[in-house]
Amino acid sequence: MSYLVPLPVILPLFGAGATLMLSRFPRAQRFVSFGVLVAVVVVAAALLFRADRYGPQVAWLGAWTPPLGISLVADRLSALMLLVSAVVTLVVLVYSIGQGMTGDEREAPVSIYHPTFLVLVAGVSNAFLAGDLFNLFVSFEMLLFASYVLLTLGGTETRIRAGTIYVVVNMLSSSLFLISIAAVYAATGSLNLAQLAQRIQDLPDSVSLTLQLLLLVTFAVKAAVFPLSLWLPDSYPTAPAPVTAVFAGLLTKVGVYAILRVQTLLFPDSPLTNLLMWAALVTMVIGILGAIAQSDIKRMLSFTLVSHIGYMIFGIGLATEAGVSGAVFYVAHHITIQTALFLVVGLIERRAGSTSLLRLGGLARLAPVLAILFFVPAMNLAGIPPMSGFLGKVGLLQAGLDVGTPLAVTLVIGGVATSLLTLYAVAKTWAIAFWRTPEQAHETAQALPSPGEEADALHPTVTMVRHRGHVHSGGTAYATADLEDARQVRDEDAPDRDLYQLLRDGELPERLPRSMVLPTAALIGFSLVFTLVAGPMFEYTDRAAVDLMQRTPYLEAVLGGGDR
Amino acid sequence: MSTNVSLIVTASALIACGVYLILERSLTRVLAGLLILGNGVSILFLIAGGGAGDAPIEGTTDAADMADPLPQALVLTAIVIALATTAFLLAMAYRSWQLNANDDVQDDVEDASIRRLAAADEASDSHDLATGGEDDDVLTEEGA
Numbered sequence: 080m081s082y083l084v085p086l087p088v089i090l091p092l093f094g095a096g097a098t099l100m101l102s103r104f105p106r107a108q109r110f111v112s113f114g115v116l117v118a119v120v121v122v123a124a125a126l127l128f129r130a131d132r133y134g135p136q137v138a139w140l141g142a143w144t145p146p147l148g149i150s151l152v153a154d155r156l157s158a159l160m161l162l163v164s165a166v167v168t169l170v171v172l173v174y175s176i177g178q179g180m181t182g183d184e185r186e187a188p189v190s191i192y193h194p195t196f197l198v199l200v201a202g203v204s205n206a207f208l209a210g211d212l213f214n215l216f217v218s219f220e221m222l223l224f225a226s227y228v229l230l231t232l233g234g235t236e237t238r239i240r241a242g243t244i245y246v247v248v249n250m251l252s253s254s255l256f257l258i259s260i261a262a263v264y265a266a267t268g269s270l271n272l273a274q275l276a277q278r279i280q281d282l283p284d285s286v287s288l289t290l291q292l293l294l295l296v297t298f299a300v301k302a303a304v305f306p307l308s309l310w311l312p313d314s315y316p317t318a319p320a321p322v323t324a325v326f327a328g329l330l331t332k333v334g335v336y337a338i339l340r341v342q343t344l345l346f347p348d349s350p351l352t353n354l355l356m357w358a359a360l361v362t363m364v365i366g367i368l369g370a371i372a373q374s375d376i377k378r379m380l381s382f383t384l385v386s387h388i389g390y391m392i393f394g395i396g397l398a399t400e401a402g403v404s405g406a407v408f409y410v411a412h413h414i415t416i417q418t419a420l421f422l423v424v425g426l427i428e429r430r431a432g433s434t435s436l437l438r439l440g441g442l443a444r445l446a447p448v449l450a451i452l453f454f455v456p457a458m459n460l461a462g463i464p465p466m467s468g469f470l471g472k473v474g475l476l477q478a479g480l481d482v483g484t485p486l487a488v489t490l491v492i493g494g495v496a497t498s499l500l501t502l503y504a505v506a507k508t509w510a511i512a513f514w515r516t517p518e519q520a521h522e523t524a525q526a527l528p529s530p531g532e533e534a535d536a537l538h539p540t541v542t543m544v545r546h547r548g549h550v551h552s553g554g555t556a557y558a559t560a561d562l563e564d565a566r567q568v569r570d571e572d573a574p575d576r577d578l579y580q581l582l583r584d585g586e587l588p589e590r591l592p593r594s595m596v597l598p599t600a601a602l603i604g605f606s607l608v609f610t611l612v613a614g615p616m617f618e619y620t621d622r623a624a625v626d627l628m629q630r631t632p633y634l635e636a637v638l639g640g641g642d643r
Numbered sequence: 644m645s646t647n648v649s650l651i652v653t654a655s656a657l658i659a660c661g662v663y664l665i666l667e668r669s670l671t672r673v674l675a676g677l678l679i680l681g682n683g684v685s686i687l688f689l690i691a692g693g694g695a696g697d698a699p700i701e702g703t704t705d706a707a708d709m710a711d712p713l714p715q716a717l718v719l720t721a722i723v724i725a726l727a728t729t730a731f732l733l734a735m736a737y738r739s740w741q742l743n744a745n746d747d748v749q750d751d752v753e754d755a756s757i758r759r760l761a762a763a764d765e766a767s768d769s770h771d772l773a774t775g776g777e778d779d780d781v782l783t784e785e786g787a
Binding site for chain 1: 690728739
């Protein structure tokens with residue numbers, strides 16, 4: 080049955096070719112990419128079943144005698160990641176079809192969206208299956224190339240600006256990855272992960288430590304671990320909503336997966352776990368502090384994304400079975416939640432024309448379903464019992480307390496604080512965007528100082544002070560860019576009116592298409608399934624963690640009995 | 644395994660030059676830097692493959708005399724990927740030039756505001772507030 084293993088990579092690649100040929104027939108394109116992704120979901124489910132029941136599934140490509148060829152391995156961890164990512168990409172595809180991809184940019188070439196998206200899926204699948212380091216590099220490049228194109232779709236000014244930083248950062252980390260691969264090959268003479276697991280043990284400590292650091296830095300850039308995360312909040316929010324959603328859900332998790340795989344398989348008795356734990360703590364706390372400061376929902380969510388990467392790194396850094404199991408559960412949970420949240424933000428942008436908290440207000444009355452759609456995953460992200468976010472966090476914190484070192488306990492405290500601050504950030508967002516009345520939002524916008532004008536002439540009652548690049552008024556500081564945005568609300572001739580003005584003029588914006596709401600609701604439903612099946616799911620991740628920590632199932636499956 | 648010192652020197656010189664160029668603002672220079680860096684990394688792979696040897700074709704040479712073909716295959720893949728990235732970055736530099744008449748790597752909006760904060764700090768005590776005006780840097784005590 081090993082022919083199943085390459086299918087999650089091959090099917091999307093064939094689909095990409097087919098959709099490229101069908102670029103003149105948008106309906107056929109949608110049909111093909113939908114069919115391909117459904118097939119990938121089925122294959123991933125089959126792999127999950129087989130990996131759980133019969134052990135890791137291995138495919139040797141190119142008809143070389145093992146261990147010379149290229150191996151693809153689906154163990155419990157890979158199979159779970161594959162299934163979750165396949166479901167998420169399928170939902171995002173349906174959503175983007177509903178949106179009329181890409182509805183927000185006139186000059187965006189629709190015809191290249193489907194092939195690029197399928198290449199992205201192939202790259203992500205290949206990264207989860209890769210059995211050697213160079214194949215992992217190639218899959219990173221596949222998904223990165225697709226992400227470059229998707230991020231700069233349409234070539235508008237903001238996207239080019241954000242894309243430049245993104246491309247350069249990722250090219251640098253790819254170069255670093257190549258340097259690490261060259262170093263690994265020079266030291267061991269192999270790139271197959273299973274062979275490396277045996278040979279790295281024989282290396283001197285200094286050499287293996289160098290290799291480990293090189294690989295960790297490379298993957299930490301992809302996973303957005305602080306301080307290598309600063310590129311992320313600048314890049315992600317500019318892309319179209321479904322693209323941001325799939326980036327936020329999957330691309331950073333590929334980096335986390337690579338860290339998890341390398342840490343458990345290649346460097347089991349790593350001296351760097353303390354470093355990982357410190358990185359996790361700083362990522363969690365600084366990320367969430369950044370999220371609180373944002374006045375744009377997309378940026379706020381990008382910062383929570385960075386912050387919650389810290390939880391997964393925490394679990395990996397603990398290097399116990401419970402910690403790894405918690406990290407695996409949290410990765411699976413977080414992929415769905417973060418994607419769902421960005422999809423909802425896409426809906427908010429479509430309905431209200433903005434994602435800036437200075438302009439939003441009263442959405443709960445206008446779109447009650449949207450309010451629920453945002454509320455449920457937001458509370459799940461914050462970790463309100465009994466949702467899967469709570470269960471995943473409890474699993475991680477419990478694992479931290481079991482270890483019980485001062486650093487682990489510090490991280491547990493940091494994790495709880497981050498969780499509370501996440502609750503504060505999303506609750507604030509929800510209250511402002513949905514709960515305050517449109518009149519309140521309008522009046523707040525009216526009272527805002529203007530960045531370009533003297534305040535006293537317009538609003539003599541409002542004291543306004545400029546300081547350190549921000550405008551202070553009524554005890555709140557505003558960035559000038561946000562004020563420019565909000566000022567349009569006041570201007571009666573402005574093309575964008577806020578909700579109050581629209582209600583007053585009787586010109587409500589268009590209702591949300593059902594083809595966008597239904598996929599979002601389906602994904603949120605899928606994320607709630609994690610809560611329902613949390614017991615069996617934790618049993619599964621426990622088994623996956625045992626596999627990862629023992630290493631023997633993987634090594635035996637790949638090397639066929641452990642001979643070199 | 645014997646290593647070729649001149650290759651190591653070449654690779655490190657290329658990587659150093661590449662890093663220096665990447666620190667520039669202009670996207671074209673960043674691109675040139677990435678290309679040079681990429682070439683340096685490719686030479687690293689040659690070093691990783693060990694010394695030179697005969698053509699690795701089974702039947703013509705003894706296995707012990709063969710050169711290691713794997714790093715060269717890896718380098719080939721890396722070069723193809725680098726070529727594609729170069730094309731993409733060139734297109735982005737051109738688009739940036741179309742839009743802005745320059746190809747600078749631009750600051751993020753938030754980064755720019757942070758830089759303004761830093762500039763304001765030099766001029767004044769951080770607790771002072773200033774009156775509204777064109778120039779953020781001029782901060783006065785009585786403004787608040």
